[in-house]
Amino acid sequence: MSRSRWILAMVAALLLGAACSNDPTSGAPRPGTLTLRLTTPHADDGAMLFKVSGPPIDSATAVNPSLRLFTRRVDGSTIVGAVVGVVANGAVVTLQVPDVGAAAGYTARVLEVADRQNALRASLTDYTLTVAP
Amino acid sequence: MRCSVVVLLALVGAAPALAQGPAAGSWREELRRLRGASIVLSARGGAKTGLRPMGTGGKGGLARLLVPRRPTSVRDPASVAATIAESEPNDNVHTADSVALGDRAIGVVSPAGDVDTWFVDLTAGQFLSVDVDAAEVGSSLDPTLALIAPDGRTLLAFNDDFDGLDSRISYRVPASGRYYVVIRAFGATGGPGLTYAINFGTATCAAVGTEQEPNGTPGTAAPVAIGDSVSGEICPGDDSPMGDVDYWAFTAQAGTTIELDVDADRGLFGDAFIALFASDGTTRLAFNDDADGADPRLQHSIVTTGTYYAAVSTLADPGGNPFPYTLHVRTTPQGPGDPITVRADRVGQPLGLAVGSTGDLFVGDLTGNRVVRVSGQGAVTTFATGIPSPTGLAFDAFGHLLVASPADGTVYRVTPQGQATRFITDAGFPFWIAVAPDGRIWLTDVSDRSLRRYSPTGRFEARFDAINVGGFGPGPLAIGPSGEPYFSNGNEIWKLVNGQPQRVFRDGFVIWAFAFDVAGNIYAPAPAAGLIKLFDPTGTIVADPFAVGPDAPQAVAFGRDGTGATVARLFATDQRVGRVIEMNPAGVEHPGQPAGFVPPPFTLDVAAVSLLGGGALSAADLQFLDELGNHNGRYDVGDLQAYLKTVSGLPAAAAAAPQRRPGSDR
Numbered sequence: 133m134s135r136s137r138w139i140l141a142m143v144a145a146l147l148l149g150a151a152c153s154n155d156p157t158s159g160a161p162r163p164g165t166l167t168l169r170l171t172t173p174h175a176d177d178g179a180m181l182f183k184v185s186g187p188p189i190d191s192a193t194a195v196n197p198s199l200r201l202f203t204r205r206v207d208g209s210t211i212v213g214a215v216v217g218v219v220a221n222g223a224v225v226t227l228q229v230p231d232v233g234a235a236a237g238y239t240a241r242v243l244e245v246a247d248r249q250n251a252l253r254a255s256l257t258d259y260t261l262t263v264a265p
Numbered sequence: 266m267r268c269s270v271v272v273l274l275a276l277v278g279a280a281p282a283l284a285q286g287p288a289a290g291s292w293r294e295e296l297r298r299l300r301g302a303s304i305v306l307s308a309r310g311g312a313k314t315g316l317r318p319m320g321t322g323g324k325g326g327l328a329r330l331l332v333p334r335r336p337t338s339v340r341d342p343a344s345v346a347a348t349i350a351e352s353e354p355n356d357n358v359h360t361a362d363s364v365a366l367g368d369r370a371i372g373v374v375s376p377a378g379d380v381d382t383w384f385v386d387l388t389a390g391q392f393l394s395v396d397v398d399a400a401e402v403g404s405s406l407d408p409t410l411a412l413i414a415p416d417g418r419t420l421l422a423f424n425d426d427f428d429g430l431d432s433r434i435s436y437r438v439p440a441s442g443r444y445y446v447v448i449r450a451f452g453a454t455g456g457p458g459l460t461y462a463i464n465f466g467t468a469t470c471a472a473v474g475t476e477q478e479p480n481g482t483p484g485t486a487a488p489v490a491i492g493d494s495v496s497g498e499i500c501p502g503d504d505s506p507m508g509d510v511d512y513w514a515f516t517a518q519a520g521t522t523i524e525l526d527v528d529a530d531r532g533l534f535g536d537a538f539i540a541l542f543a544s545d546g547t548t549r550l551a552f553n554d555d556a557d558g559a560d561p562r563l564q565h566s567i568v569t570t571g572t573y574y575a576a577v578s579t580l581a582d583p584g585g586n587p588f589p590y591t592l593h594v595r596t597t598p599q600g601p602g603d604p605i606t607v608r609a610d611r612v613g614q615p616l617g618l619a620v621g622s623t624g625d626l627f628v629g630d631l632t633g634n635r636v637v638r639v640s641g642q643g644a645v646t647t648f649a650t651g652i653p654s655p656t657g658l659a660f661d662a663f664g665h666l667l668v669a670s671p672a673d674g675t676v677y678r679v680t681p682q683g684q685a686t687r688f689i690t691d692a693g694f695p696f697w698i699a700v701a702p703d704g705r706i707w708l709t710d711v712s713d714r715s716l717r718r719y720s721p722t723g724r725f726e727a728r729f730d731a732i733n734v735g736g737f738g739p740g741p742l743a744i745g746p747s748g749e750p751y752f753s754n755g756n757e758i759w760k761l762v763n764g765q766p767q768r769v770f771r772d773g774f775v776i777w778a779f780a781f782d783v784a785g786n787i788y789a790p791a792p793a794a795g796l797i798k799l800f801d802p803t804g805t806i807v808a809d810p811f812a813v814g815p816d817a818p819q820a821v822a823f824g825r826d827g828t829g830a831t832v833a834r835l836f837a838t839d840q841r842v843g844r845v846i847e848m849n850p851a852g853v854e855h856p857g858q859p860a861g862f863v864p865p866p867f868t869l870d871v872a873a874v875s876l877l878g879g880g881a882l883s884a885a886d887l888q889f890l891d892e893l894g895n896h897n898g899r900y901d902v903g904d905l906q907a908y909l910k911t912v913s914g915l916p917a918a919a920a921a922a923p924q925r926r927p928g929s930d931r
Binding site: 178179180181197198199200202203204206212213214216217218243244245246247248249250251252 | 722870873874876877878879894895897901902903904905906907909914915916917918919
């Protein structure tokens with residue numbers, strides 16, 4: 133390779149590298165919020181016990197004032213929580229995570245549900261929890 | 266059993282009658298009295314002897330009741346229009362002998378079992394007097410007398426003994442016609458020596474004692490000073506077709522408690538009634554029928570200095586035989602809880618009482634089928650409606666008001682917004698209710714005379730038989746210092762220890778819905794006596810009276826401050842006068858025992874973390890939380906929700922969210 137070609141190749145590589153560093157799909161973590169969304173077959177759920185596993189979670193908050201949330205970090209990759217109040221279809225909990233790009237890595241599961249009269253649901257069929265941006 | 270339930274409800278509903286029951290005796294005796302009352306009321310002229318069939322019951326074969334002779338004179342034969350001798354056969358209305366008013370009929374009851382019948386023609390409104398002279402003038406006859414209607418069958422009045430053993434009937438005839446008088450010997454005896462004379466006339470009222478007729482209105486009332494006694498006669502007379510009423514006027518000072526005590530039942534079968542009227546002469550402040558046997562007595566706390574009126578009459582037989590009486594007007598010594606303060610007036614017929622967590626009073630209005638709320642400022646508002654004849658009240662662990670309704674065998678649960686729903690429906694006659702510190706619900710079931718225990722959410726747990734405690738009940742109920750239920754059977758307080766009833770103490774009066782202070786002392790309302798007593802935990806009197814201000818106190822409860830803590834203020838329902846009152850707080854030594862459910866000593870966060878695997882609670886705590894919630898044998902998210910409800914930890918929107926199936930978790 134001639135000297136001039138060598139220099140041209142280096143410049144092109146530098147330009148390509150610079151362009152790559154501005155790509156949002158690049159591998160650098162991006163902090164943000166994810167939402168825990170519930171699908172429930174009932175209209176009178178009063179409390180839910182759940183577990184979220186996956187990448188780290190910085191904190192969790194209830195999505196509105198009609199819910200009260202309690203959480204406990206089991207380990208670096210799992211939290212368990214209980215949310216009490218008007219538990220309904222849709223967003224339930226907001227998760228602060230260090231990398232929203234890892235949303236697909238989270239799994240969430242409903243452990244228990246009680247109706248507003250404190251009775252435990254005998255079946256959790258048709259209950260789903262998803263974690264999404 | 267339903268019958269007794271209805272009777273008890275009638276007893277409760279007839280609050281004044283209950284409040285004025287005999288000074289001593291059990292509720293069962295009061296029930297008997299209530300049952301007997303209708304007989305007395307329908308048995309004119311026989312108020313005490315009743316409609317006893319000849320030759321059965323009564324004195325036959327039993328020791329004779331010796332009746333004092335009444336100080337009336339035997340009629341002078343010279344004043345009689347005519348003396349008519351009987352003409353046998355005259356055993357029935359078809360063969361009756363004729364007499365006229367003013368006549369004197371004479372005859373003999375012979376042989377044994379003989380019946381003599383007389384008739385007299387009367388016009389509507391005439392006040393007939395039929396007065397027998399027999400034993401009083403030396404005859405061997407112990408007569409009985411009956412008055413029969415013109416149809417020849419209907420018994421209008423009956424009397425056995427009036428002047429000693431001699432009979433008398435006074436009766437105002439409602440319609441013109443031929444009336445029949447039947448005389449016979451008690452026990453169906455007879456013989457030549459059983460002679461009699463019957464004076465047919467109209468009732469006249471003589472001047473008796475210190476009264477001077479007319480005194481039938483407040484305007485004609487005779488004065489009487491407090492501390493004095495007066496006397497008179499209840500005599501219907503021709504001028505008082507509705508029955509005689511004697512008014513007496515006296516002046517009373519505010520802050521005093523006066524007592525009106527009538528003596529009439531001295532074997533003469535006078536059944537007097539006393540009423541107290543306010544200064545306007547028309548507002549009835551208090552009344553009583555029977556307190557000492559058939560004699561009435563009442564106490565009333567005077568709020569305003571002024572003139573008051575005591576009215577003596579009779580309910581049992583207003584058109585019947587006259588009887589004398591003595592009225593004592595006196596003040597009663599006060600207790601440390603006096604004077605009282607009226608916190609709410611015109612509350613209907615207040616019975617049950619519970620104090621909310623912010624200090625408001627919740628009162629069951631027996632006849633209004635409602636619960637009223639009395640604020641700290643005395644504002645009375647209707648809190649819940651549609652609860653038939655509410656009796657016991659208590660707050661549950663979730664802040665709902667539980668209301669026992671014997672009328673339909675239900676305990677209602679009332680939300681803080683006043684919505685009432687059926688909650689416990691498996692008790693026959695839920696009478697009184699209390700909530701223990703652990704949130705469990707206790708009630709007394711009069712249908713099978715038991716105590717029943719429920720979980721905080723209303724799930725039936727256990728039944729405890731209380732038939733063997735005797736008396737009547739179990740009735741009013743309260744939770745003792747150690748969390749065990751105490752209950753009244755009438756004159757006695759019992760407690761349940763390891764499932765077995767143990768008597769704590771006995772008193773001479775029927776004790777209604779009592780309350781404990783933090784020292785374990787018992788404040789016990791005695792409605793029949795019109796006072797509240799204070800006992801120590803062993804049943805020894807601490808103050809008798811503690812307060813005489815109440816007229817007929819039914820239920821007592823301690824006040825609470827804004828934090829829900831009980832304070833040294835004692836309130837009571839005073840059913841007869843429709844009031845909620847407060848005792849003098851200076852006389853209340855201790856705060857009340859904490860009311861109802863007491864949250865356990867751990868925080869909400871600790872309870873939550875335990876559910877999430879943090880494991881900070883003991884096994885007993887976890888069991889408690891499960892019992893508080895859905896009692897499925899383990900601590901779960903439903904139990905955490907229940908606990909949030911009890912400690913007001915739910916978000917406001919969630920607390921107000923509709924409940925799909927109230928009580929359906931049972």
